[in-house]
Amino acid sequence: MHSVFKLLLLLVVEARVCYSSFDGDTVHDDVESLRGKPLSGSPSNLVALGGSSKWKRKSIVTLALTVLTSSQAILIVWSKRAGKYEYSVTTANFLVEALKCALSLAALARIWRTEGVTEDNRLRTTLDEVSVYPIPAALYLVKNLLQYYIFAYVDAPGYQILKNLNIISTGVLYRIILKKKLSETQWAAFILLCAGCTTAQLKSNSDRVLQTPFQGWLMAIIMALLSGFAGVYTEAIIKKRPSRNINVQNFWLYVFGMVFNAVVILVQDFDAVINKGFFHGYTLITFLMILNHALSGIAVSMVMKYADNIVKVYSTSVAMLLTAVVSVFLFGFHLSLAFFLGSTVVSVSVYLHSIGKIQR
Amino acid sequence: MHSVFKLLLLLVVEARVCYSSFDGDTVHDDVESLRGKPLSGSPSNLVALGGSSKWKRKSIVTLALTVLTSSQAILIVWSKRAGKYEYSVTTANFLVEALKCALSLAALARIWRTEGVTEDNRLRTTLDEVSVYPIPAALYLVKNLLQYYIFAYVDAPGYQILKNLNIISTGVLYRIILKKKLSETQWAAFILLCAGCTTAQLKSNSDRVLQTPFQGWLMAIIMALLSGFAGVYTEAIIKKRPSRNINVQNFWLYVFGMVFNAVVILVQDFDAVINKGFFHGYTLITFLMILNHALSGIAVSMVMKYADNIVKVYSTSVAMLLTAVVSVFLFGFHLSLAFFLGSTVVSVSVYLHSIGKIQR
Numbered sequence: 001m002h003s004v005f006k007l008l009l010l011l012v013v014e015a016r017v018c019y020s021s022f023d024g025d026t027v028h029d030d031v032e033s034l035r036g037k038p039l040s041g042s043p044s045n046l047v048a049l050g051g052s053s054k055w056k057r058k059s060i061v062t063l064a065l066t067v068l069t070s071s072q073a074i075l076i077v078w079s080k081r082a083g084k085y086e087y088s089v090t091t092a093n094f095l096v097e098a099l100k101c102a103l104s105l106a107a108l109a110r111i112w113r114t115e116g117v118t119e120d121n122r123l124r125t126t127l128d129e130v131s132v133y134p135i136p137a138a139l140y141l142v143k144n145l146l147q148y149y150i151f152a153y154v155d156a157p158g159y160q161i162l163k164n165l166n167i168i169s170t171g172v173l174y175r176i177i178l179k180k181k182l183s184e185t186q187w188a189a190f191i192l193l194c195a196g197c198t199t200a201q202l203k204s205n206s207d208r209v210l211q212t213p214f215q216g217w218l219m220a221i222i223m224a225l226l227s228g229f230a231g232v233y234t235e236a237i238i239k240k241r242p243s244r245n246i247n248v249q250n251f252w253l254y255v256f257g258m259v260f261n262a263v264v265i266l267v268q269d270f271d272a273v274i275n276k277g278f279f280h281g282y283t284l285i286t287f288l289m290i291l292n293h294a295l296s297g298i299a300v301s302m303v304m305k306y307a308d309n310i311v312k313v314y315s316t317s318v319a320m321l322l323t324a325v326v327s328v329f330l331f332g333f334h335l336s337l338a339f340f341l342g343s344t345v346v347s348v349s350v351y352l353h354s355i356g357k358i359q360r
Numbered sequence: 361m362h363s364v365f366k367l368l369l370l371l372v373v374e375a376r377v378c379y380s381s382f383d384g385d386t387v388h389d390d391v392e393s394l395r396g397k398p399l400s401g402s403p404s405n406l407v408a409l410g411g412s413s414k415w416k417r418k419s420i421v422t423l424a425l426t427v428l429t430s431s432q433a434i435l436i437v438w439s440k441r442a443g444k445y446e447y448s449v450t451t452a453n454f455l456v457e458a459l460k461c462a463l464s465l466a467a468l469a470r471i472w473r474t475e476g477v478t479e480d481n482r483l484r485t486t487l488d489e490v491s492v493y494p495i496p497a498a499l500y501l502v503k504n505l506l507q508y509y510i511f512a513y514v515d516a517p518g519y520q521i522l523k524n525l526n527i528i529s530t531g532v533l534y535r536i537i538l539k540k541k542l543s544e545t546q547w548a549a550f551i552l553l554c555a556g557c558t559t560a561q562l563k564s565n566s567d568r569v570l571q572t573p574f575q576g577w578l579m580a581i582i583m584a585l586l587s588g589f590a591g592v593y594t595e596a597i598i599k600k601r602p603s604r605n606i607n608v609q610n611f612w613l614y615v616f617g618m619v620f621n622a623v624v625i626l627v628q629d630f631d632a633v634i635n636k637g638f639f640h641g642y643t644l645i646t647f648l649m650i651l652n653h654a655l656s657g658i659a660v661s662m663v664m665k666y667a668d669n670i671v672k673v674y675s676t677s678v679a680m681l682l683t684a685v686v687s688v689f690l691f692g693f694h695l696s697l698a699f700f701l702g703s704t705v706v707s708v709s710v711y712l713h714s715i716g717k718i719q720r
Binding site: 191204 | 570697
């Protein structure tokens with residue numbers, strides 16, 4: 001009961017973090033407060049609850065990721081309802097990276113003011129430290145390029161189904177690259193997470209995915225491996241220097257994200273940007289989506305720093321289910337029997353993952 | 361690896377039991393050999409494998425139940441393909457009970473010849489012992505009567521889906537009535553078994569079951585409870601006297617089965633039987649189905665004696681999946697994505713049930 005109460009309180013705090021995050025300036029306040037310093041205002045009551053600050057930080061970043069990911073999917077549905085995307089996706093992706101960079105810098109500026117510049121929070125870096133930072137961004141770039149080609153073999157709903165292979169690839173690469181062990185129960189839970197998420201997404205035409213040609217499966221598996229590898233590699237980079245400030249680590253990750261995305265604009269959308277302008281077709285919802293993606297990205301980094309890729313996968317999977325439930329109220333969606341069954345399996349998976357940890 | 365090898369060997373033995381069981385006389389040979397005496401012929405090699413005889417007996421009865429249940433479903437599909445049922449289902453049910461009685465008596469006769477009549481294997485019983493034996497048969501009767509009424513609220517595919525509630529009701533009643541504990545992992549596995557079986561059965565029109573009116577749900581739950589209670593109560597009766605010969609226990613169970621089914625014939629099909637004859641519309645496949653049901657019934661009793669209701673539920677669930685796979689080869693059925701996902705969940709459930717036991 002105690003832990004349920006704690007979780008509810010955290011959800012309330014989290015809601016505060018999320019609402020306040022929409023007026024730019026307070027965002028890095030919250031981002032910074034995640035660094036384990038006493039929280040200002042109401043959240044400081046949490047300290048009295050007696051949970052370790054590590055547990056608290058981990059829970060807050062996980063919940064932030066879950067809530068941000070769910071609202072991300074809801075924004076996408078909302079924007080689709082409002083009409084076709086008119087803006088260029090490449091410029092939006094670039095802005096997401098730029099905003100993440102700016103938020104990291106703003107958080108750092110605040111830290112420098114209060115703590116002064118130290119070895120751990122200075123922006124200056126060595127070639128040895130920074131040389132690995134472009135790798136995740138490059139991997140995501142290759143994955144995103146492949147995404148254009150896979151649609152020759154699979155339709156969009158089929159691709160959504162195949163994307164669940166990410167769960168398995170992340171688990172396997174997490175084990176191989178980070179050499180962290182999962183218990184037997186946790187492996188079982190991971191397979192269930194993949195099966196449950198896929199079940200929850202089943203539509204009447206999902207069986208078509210079984211007719212995917214060999215090339216389609218191969219590309220789906222390669223994409224899952226690229227995505228899993230990028231995630232696990234990011235965790236490896238961030239965890240390699242535990243005392244290094246996460247905002248500095250983020251800054252360098254996002255700088256390379258900006259560079260790669262700038263290259264994509266030049267290659268794909270140069271003419272459109274020159275003729276119609278960079279912000280052509282942008283609406284309020286576009287900016288909200290950019291803000292949301294930026295905050296989600298920061299939340300992912302935080303989860304990598306204070307938790308791990310496994311937590312990230314669980315968090316985004318639960319977010320997928322949350323999105324569906326919220327969509328029932330927002331858009332009058334109907335939940336299918338498959339969704340209930342899939343959600344049950346995912347819930348049991350979350351439970352098994354947690355009891356699997358104790359037995360380890 | 362050793363246990364996988366053992367399992368494969370058992371499957372071979374099992375195939376022998378099943379094939380031989382079709383020529384009446386050898387059936388009770390095999391039924392009797394389950395009583396833990398050294399097996400004659402090739403199965404005796406199993407002793408050299410060094411498994412305990414208790415484990416061996418449990419595995420053999422479980423596999424027998426699985427194989428018989430799968431072939432049962434396949435016979436039903438086969439008979440449907442051959443045309444509509446022309447025979448009266450009530451007379452067939454009576455014959456199943458009568459055949460089970462006869463097989464139990466034949467097995468007993470053999471035991472009396474070799475071991476002589478003892479306190480444990482004599483047919484004579486006390487009112488105290490026999491008074492509880494009609495209860496499971498009565499419960500099944502009520503459940504079967506309800507079955508006619510539930511179709512006012514649910515269609516046949518919906519009923520197949522709702523029948524999976526049996527899994528949960530059996531687990532809950534097993535815990536309450538037999539006071540046997542399942543570990544946390546095993547409870548999780550049981551929920552997964554139910555979700556997995558339902559997922560595997562999903563069809564494009566399965567969502568209609570969500571529109572089932574309240575009365576339909578209520579009847580489905582009552583039927584699941586009746587069925588679960590009958591199963592758990594049978595286990596309680598059989599296990600109450602562990603030294604009592606299972607064939608005697610079966611004989612008394614089946615005698616009451618015969619009585620209740622005779623009453624059903626009188627009430628429902630009296631005119632048809634008088635006018636058209638008892639065996640009207642019987643074909644070779646009808647007799648095969650009766651034989652199969654009788655053997656499955658005996659296998660269920662054996663599982664109750666040497667294993668438990670949980671094993672029974674797992675066995676029949678795995679049989680359901682086996683049936684679907686075999687139907688692909690026999691009838692050219694297509695397996696759906698839902699079937700693959702459901703089977704994955706059921707497989708993980710079986711695994712978790714087995715590791716859950718060790719941790720208990």
